[in-house]
Amino acid sequence: MSILTDGTHENIVLAQSVNSRLRAESRMTSARAFLLQATGAGAFVALAGLGIGLASYGYAYMNQFDSAAEKIATAMQTALADVTLKTKGEVTLTDTTLKLEGLPAPRAEAVPTPTKAQLGAEATPASKAPVNTTFTVFKQVPYLDGQIVTGWNFKANEDRPYQQYCYFSRRSNETKGQVEIKIDLAMDGRTLPQPQKSDVNLGILATNCVWHDGKTL
Known part of the structure; x- marks a missing residue:
């Protein structure tokens, strides 16, 4: 059994080995910590990007339907503004006002009217009486x-x-x-x-x- 004293060559070598091992373990610990931090930061960035992407997709999806609905409503309003329906007369739909044009007027009952000749205003009897x-x-x-x-x-x-x-x-x-x-x-x-x-x-x-x-x- 040998006892190493301070300042001996063996003690110096042992101290250096211990220090080297401690430094290596410290670097490994730091590397693992950095790896965990980097992994967490990457996961956070990825999740944040995914959330932003989903939100943007949802907004675009809803906005697309709103735009389509507005386009359809505008097209229908434009079409109805100029539409003309024809029957025996004409039905025009303009500004939500229904107008009937060209429909035949109802036929009135023919009322006979006696003429002046039929009334015989100049006819008088031979006696000239009124x-x-x-x-x-x-x-x-x-x-x-x-x-x-x-x-x-x-x-x-x-x-x-x-x-x-x-x-x-x-x-x-x-x-x-x-x-x-x-x-x-x-x-x-x-x-x-x-x-x-x-x-x-x-x-x-x-x-x-x-x-x-x-x-x-």
Whole structure:
């Protein structure tokens, strides 16, 4: 057994070896620490970059759909602003206002108007007596095999008839020729009394009379 004393060659060599080993272990420890730090920093940077990339992709994805929706809405608005739909007339859709153009106007019922010649204003009797001119407007409603006729008697320059009457009329062929059957129904908006020996109900037929004011007088 040998005992190394301070300052001997063996002690110096041993001290140097110990120091070298300690320095090597210290460098290895520092290297491992740096490696761990570098790995952590790299992982952090990678995760941060991945997060930023995903966020950018999501924003771009949503913005793409918003832009597409805006483009579609703009295209539809432009198309609807100039659209024209055609039927028998023309339907134009402009600024959410629907306009009908070119549609035929409803046909009004042709109302006969007596002419001056038909009224015969210059006609006078041989006696030269004064002449009072009146005229009658007839309203005819088909009923069964005949018609119900309402007559409105007017005086000249008056808008309201001074007399109204209603009757049922039917023509039939007989051996002696054509015969017209006439049954009086009402006068001035009031149904006439029902005959006792008649099978014709005057009240039912009189519902087809056309009075001037739409009601009884």
